[in-house]
Amino acid sequence: MNVVRVPVILALTIVWAMLWGEVTPLNIVGGLLISTLVVVVFPFPPVNLVGTVRPLGLLVLFGRFLYDLVVASFQVAWTAIRPGAPPKSAVIEVHLVSRSDLLQVLTGEFVSLVPGSLLIELDADNGRMWLHVLDGSTPRRVDTARRKARAQEHRVIAAFGSRDELEASTALLREDVSA
Template structure:
């Protein structure tokens, strides 16, 4: 009985879906075999419990989506201009300390930053909540590099206000217990 409690059933269901997709047919045999494989994998390779504290804030989500689409467009055009333009391509790797500490917010921020053309997350240091971001810049001066850091921090604020808990939003704003949205 204790063994059954260690199994993460949502993960088993996902593994069943993947198993059936790999076989290409939905049959009782494929589903049962997928169930057996999923249970064995969960028992053989136990994962820590997933604490998903995701909240959807419609206004924050709309702001994030609008700004993200704008960022994608502008950064794509800027990247094309830099690649096709004359001269060397100035690049840098920046350390950007983030304010959010939650794994989900760090991951979502890293994914959003990497999706924008001209930037890529090289490393995420979980212990210090620091993103190391490779950026292409039109200039390699201190002001443009600080602007790139500010863009990452702005994207972090938008991500947290779109998906974070009230505590994460308040922590980001520096006002414990309040919701800045």
């Protein structure tokens, strides 16, 4: 058994015990057996964990996420109750800097958790994601949504990415600002 799978087995065992609502020797043994079976029958592909955890970047990532969450919630609420027709939505393509599956998924999740945008597809091999945005009524709003997604990827990379990814993301962010 691969040592990397042990934490996954333990985590699944904890979930198993929580689902049963009590911690008993039988639940723990059953959870360990079921978890081991799941990990052996349905192995996850290896995840490339190149990069580092930067505490300041992590703080900025979560702080800005909470800010975006509050602001977007009010914007979506206003869109729902305001008089008039709803804005025209759009599907946009965003090119990603990172080639790490983990960082791409984290970026997609953070973008999708903010109301008003939803990840439709993630093409990890080519570094692209497609988002549905609630307000794509003008080219300016579409461009703003794309810039927000890139800025979110930059914050994910600043928290977890490699130095090369951070430099590339910073350069792309500068291009967005100057455009």
